[in-house]
Amino acid sequence: MNKEKVIFAFFIVLALTLNFGFFLGEIDNPEHHNVFEFFAAIVVSLICTALKFGDRTHLGALMMATSLVADLQLVIAALIWGYAEQVSGVGMTPSHMSSVVSLSGGALLANIISVVLLMVETIMVRR
């Protein structure tokens, strides 16, 4: 068992599961989407990106790219959330909420691709 591989896979899968948990529920209902879960999803996603730094293989480059996509989507979602709550003055509206959730849905796709790539890599290495 390779400790590094365990940590790596752990974070990638965790990013997917957290994001999935946040994504579940009615798209425009703020009650169904927990802000702490969202925060955890962003943090884990950022850690995933940092973990993928410096891998020179082709697969590594792909993983890095999907991870960056997830980060980008989640950060934009966070910005929208912050804007809705603090700047707009009217609080969270269903339309803002649905933007946030759909962006996190995009990040979810990127996370799924990451996990698929991880599986491909695991299958390729027959040791």
Add this chain to the structure above:
Amino acid sequence: MNNVLYALLRRLRLPLITMIMVYSVSILGFVLIPGMDDQGNVYRMDFFHAFYFVSFMGSTIGFGEIPYAFTDAQRMWTLFTIYATVIAWLYGIGTILALIQEPVFGRMLRRRSFVRKVQGITEPFYLVCGYGVTGEIIVNKLAQRGIRSVVIDIDEGKIDSLEISGRLPFEAPGLCADASLPDVLDDAGLLHDKCVGVLALTNVDQVNLSVAIASKLLRPERIVISRTESDTTTANLLSFGTDLVVDPFRVYAEYLSLAAHAPYTHLVYDWLVNPYHRPLSSVYKKTKGRWIICGYGRFGSALYREFNEEHVELTVVDSNPEMDAGLPFLVRGKGTEALTLSEARVEDAVGIIAGTNNDADNLSIIMTAREMNKNLVTVVRQNVHANKLVFKNSKADFIMEPGQIIANRVLAHLKSPLLPVFIEQMQAYDDVWAHTLLNRMNSVAQEEEVDSWSVRVDEDNSPALVEMINSGVDVNLGILLKDPRDRTQSLSAFPLMLHTDDIYDILPGELDLLKPGDEILFCGKSKSLRRMEWTMNNFNTLHYLLTGNEPTGNLLSRILNRQ
């Protein structure tokens, strides 16, 4: 490029993760710990404000406690997070600084900028492997002719001196690396379109060999010149088509043997190849007779072979007791003592060659020998370049310094491939012929360096000439020698050889007609080359030289001339 970035990113992995963890835990703490607003109600910070607060606190900016004054619980958490974030930052910045200071990282950056410089070269250049005495001379001389070079040397100091010297009119990219490695050669432009030649000049035969092989494999048609110090490497290099192999000992042995049996031919050779030529008067010393060779090493044995071919009488002096005793006239001893020298009968010899591998011994030999025989021709081998000053003042007739010899030989080849052909052909002529040629060269070049260059009659190199010939006008060789500023004057140069249809015509006449494809070797002052290029490239100049009047192409003058 990628190497550097990946190294940086890989090292930053842990500091970045630490930073993300510290920040997220801090933010989470502020969101979870209940605070109190200005009316005394329980208030919970949201993520937006928590992130804002941790951002300015972590970077030690500190705008204060917002949006309301903190409770004691919040302050306790703040205390913890201040230290945690500062440590995380220090760790991250420290890692970056440590990485930048590492010599490996610096080398990577330098290699990168070298590769970029080489890739950016848009003019023809030579790849010079080995920047010793030879490499330095060659790079400088090429630069004088406006030709660029890229340098590889294994010694950091040499590359530094190349970059710092500032003597070159343009920058020559230099890399400190092992030239025998293919990826180094690749970075240095071995596959570059503009790389016109590869010069393997390191003092390790094996490295020269691998450079030459790599170049010949990748681009068989490109010039490869290599130095070597052993006969086996020479044979090996020639076997796969290396264009020129220079063995300094052998080249100098040929040079000296020419001096011994044909002094004037030798002087012509010397003037054409050596930038600092000896005066005409130096020839009058008697060189025919018995020579003494001190030191029968690589140099000595090469000399022995050459002299033997010319049937020059020889006496060998060597202290090595294991030496083959089959040599005629062998005297045991170092040659530095008068006793050994008189045993070698220095009194009735014409020349002495101090060819041991010790500079002090060599100087001592010629000084002792000169005391015993004033008229002796002295040849001394200089092994260490730093001893230049001493050798210059030693008053020896010939100083043999391998670095300089290789450089001269290589430059002769690079100046014009016709020059070595001429030198070879000229040896078929007698000394009287050479004397006449020498007088002619002397009157043209006077005290200056005799430069030589070749001119090709074709579209690329001399468009004006080709156009004129194609329009049916007879153009003779002499036209190139007229001064384009005033056709009654001639340039300080004369043709040495005309190469036409595989025939080498030595000292062609000025009335010889030129035709496309001809190649002419000239010698003279180097400034004449630039003038000659006018004639070759500018149709109007050529027209003026041929007819004496300026052809003005405009309509008015054409109408006027018709009347």
